[in-house]
Amino acid sequence: MTIMASTVDNGVNVAALLEAREALTDMPEAARFAWRASCEWVHGTHSRSTVEGFFGLGEEQKHRTTFTFDADHPEVFASEDHGATPVELVLSGLAACLTAGIASVAQNREIQLNSVKATLEGAMDIQGILGIDPDVRNGFSGIKVTYDIDADATPAEIEAIVAQSQKRSAVYDVITNPTNVTVEVRSA
Amino acid sequence: MRTTAVVIGAGQAGLAMSRCLNERSIDHIVLERGEVANTWKTERWDSLRLLTPNWQSRLPGYGYEGDDPDGYRTMPETIGFLERYADVISAPVQTRTTVTSVRRVYDGYEVVTSRGTWRCEAVVIATGAFNIPNVPAVADALPNGIDTLTLNEYRNPDQLDEGGVMVVGAAASGAQIAEEIRLSGRPVTLAVGEHVRVPRDYRGRDIQWWMDVTGVLDEGYDEVDNVLRVRSLPSLQLVGSDDRRNLDLNRLTDIGVRLVGRLAGVQDGKAQFSGSLPNLCAMSDLKMNRLLDRIDEWATESSLDGEVAPPHRFEPTRVEASPPLSMDLNAIRTIVWATGYRPDYSWLDLPILDRKGRIRHDGGVVDESPGVYVMGLPFLRRRKSTLIDGAGDDARYLSAHLASYLDRTMSGSGLVVRAA
Numbered sequence: 001m002t003i004m005a006s007t008v009d010n011g012v013n014v015a016a017l018l019e020a021r022e023a024l025t026d027m028p029e030a031a032r033f034a035w036r037a038s039c040e041w042v043h044g045t046h047s048r049s050t051v052e053g054f055f056g057l058g059e060e061q062k063h064r065t066t067f068t069f070d071a072d073h074p075e076v077f078a079s080e081d082h083g084a085t086p087v088e089l090v091l092s093g094l095a096a097c098l099t100a101g102i103a104s105v106a107q108n109r110e111i112q113l114n115s116v117k118a119t120l121e122g123a124m125d126i127q128g129i130l131g132i133d134p135d136v137r138n139g140f141s142g143i144k145v146t147y148d149i150d151a152d153a154t155p156a157e158i159e160a161i162v163a164q165s166q167k168r169s170a171v172y173d174v175i176t177n178p179t180n181v182t183v184e185v186r187s188a
Numbered sequence: 189m190r191t192t193a194v195v196i197g198a199g200q201a202g203l204a205m206s207r208c209l210n211e212r213s214i215d216h217i218v219l220e221r222g223e224v225a226n227t228w229k230t231e232r233w234d235s236l237r238l239l240t241p242n243w244q245s246r247l248p249g250y251g252y253e254g255d256d257p258d259g260y261r262t263m264p265e266t267i268g269f270l271e272r273y274a275d276v277i278s279a280p281v282q283t284r285t286t287v288t289s290v291r292r293v294y295d296g297y298e299v300v301t302s303r304g305t306w307r308c309e310a311v312v313i314a315t316g317a318f319n320i321p322n323v324p325a326v327a328d329a330l331p332n333g334i335d336t337l338t339l340n341e342y343r344n345p346d347q348l349d350e351g352g353v354m355v356v357g358a359a360a361s362g363a364q365i366a367e368e369i370r371l372s373g374r375p376v377t378l379a380v381g382e383h384v385r386v387p388r389d390y391r392g393r394d395i396q397w398w399m400d401v402t403g404v405l406d407e408g409y410d411e412v413d414n415v416l417r418v419r420s421l422p423s424l425q426l427v428g429s430d431d432r433r434n435l436d437l438n439r440l441t442d443i444g445v446r447l448v449g450r451l452a453g454v455q456d457g458k459a460q461f462s463g464s465l466p467n468l469c470a471m472s473d474l475k476m477n478r479l480l481d482r483i484d485e486w487a488t489e490s491s492l493d494g495e496v497a498p499p500h501r502f503e504p505t506r507v508e509a510s511p512p513l514s515m516d517l518n519a520i521r522t523i524v525w526a527t528g529y530r531p532d533y534s535w536l537d538l539p540i541l542d543r544k545g546r547i548r549h550d551g552g553v554v555d556e557s558p559g560v561y562v563m564g565l566p567f568l569r570r571r572k573s574t575l576i577d578g579a580g581d582d583a584r585y586l587s588a589h590l591a592s593y594l595d596r597t598m599s600g601s602g603l604v605v606r607a608a
Binding site: 025029110141142156159160163166167172173175176177178 | 416435449450452453455460462463464467470471474477478543
């Protein structure tokens with residue numbers, strides 16, 4: 001009797017991820033990563049961020065190519081709208097992180113995904129950033145993520161994948177929990 | 189002093205091991221820092237009752253003989269039960285004996301105690317997993333003027349000043365303590381991290397009965413895909429009570445406990461809570477429903493559907509639309525840390541701990557230090573390993589392993605002292 005190999009393919013190399021988990025359990029040092037970005041002011045509220053190198057597995061690493069992200073503010077803010085607003089990049093980061101998690105968890109659970117679409121909305125009262133009302137926070141008052149997923153699985157299985165991806169998501173953690181942020185200015 | 193095996197700890201695990209060693213005529217002693225069932229006696233809150241029904245405390249050579257098999261033992265009853273067990277099996281327990289060191293010597297192990305030193309061939313560590321209450325690091329940032337209590341210190345609501353209480357942690361202990369403090373009239377906020385929701389009663393039977401008959405409790409550590417994860421799961425949200433009530437978050441919301449996310453930080457006199465509460469509740473509901481699905485399938489396969497009540501599902505956990513993300517700690521008089529326990533191995537001078545201070549073992553067998561065994565840890569060999577009911581199977585297996593170790597290493601050496 002031949003045993004059929006799993007035909008589920010979400011394009012995630014789960015075996016490699018599981019191997020990495022195994023290896024890094026015994027090598028906590030190698031598990032320490034540092035992610036980096038640089039950002040340069042262009043003009044007005046327009047800036048350009050670049051990511052290229054990061055640190056991990058005990059050494060300097062590089063993306064296959066340099067990625068840049070333009071950020072700006074829309075015309076209703078009297079800006080020129082050369083890119084997404086930073087908060088939209090945050091929403092994109094959250095969605096990208098959760099979606100990558102969904103693909104990985106589904107692969108690990110041998111569930112074929114056919115389509116995954118996330119729609120995000122972050123509610124914000126801009127009285128905060130404009131300094132009108134000190135009781136209003138600058139950031140989102142809440143974020144709503146809605147997933148439309150077509151997969152070869154029951155609704156409960158799909159919900160469990162989405163729940164697990166939140167549990168393992170870095171960006172979800174960054175947004176839902178406080179993080180110490182240190183900003184300093186280098187003297188010229 | 190010399191013996192073949194030293195068992196450290198006279199709780200259910202150590203006593204079950206003692207009984208199994210007796211059956212194999214392996215000379216041993218059980219060392220206990222206090223009295224039999226010491227932790228149950230001195231380090232738990234007053235209202236605590238076992239989370240498992242009376243019938244389920246099956247120990248090798250002993251079981252429940254009373255007339256309330258479905259009830260839940262109080263702490264005095266649990267202590268009495270274990271004391272009687274020690275008596276019935278004639279366990280060689282030496283009480284009031286604190287072990288201060290266990291180390292390897294050329295022909296076995298040396299166990300130094302407050303009452304002399306033992307030499308032995310094998311050591312069974314049965315000191316349990318629940319020795320030192322965890323206190324999260326954020327405790328250091330708390331403003332002055334807040335009383336804090338760990339699970340070893342909390343006894344009952346009368347201990348607390350009037351005023352707001354925050355209970356941190358929503359496993360069995362946190363849920364039980366939040367409930368009774370709230371019922372004492374104090375405002376209670378419950379910081380909810382990962383938790384495991386199960387109903388007390390399902391289809392007219394205790395959830396523990398279902399988990400027993402369906403084989404869930406017998407699942408082995410080599411059958412789960414991530415043993416480290418299952419070993420760190422919080423306890424089931426259960427309470428043992430006469431009214432057999434559910435102790436889920438909805439029950440706590442109903443009596444006025446305010447649910448907030450995991451305590452994530454303390455800054456400028458404010459507690460900060462994680463925004464992950466909706467997901468943790470959703471995960472817990474999904475997991476509970478998977479267990480109930482499994483039970484329903486088993487009931488159908490076992491032709492039990494006619495005998496028990498029909499399947500049903502419980503109301504999903506209610507989470508308010510925007511749970512508070514911070515709280516002024518001026519409103520809090522007392523914090524109870526119901527954030528679990530960790531074992532205390534400060535007396536163990538063997539290189540068998542991992543970097544997180546856990547004993548490295550394979551189902552209770554400490555390969556790196558032959559002749560050393562550990563018992564009573566979560567999912568040590570099976571899901572039921574920390575239950576009183578789980579001590580028997582683990583003791584049977586590990587005592588057999590221990591016996592074959594003695595046979596293998598000591599045959600002909602004349603070092604093994606066996607009782608006649």
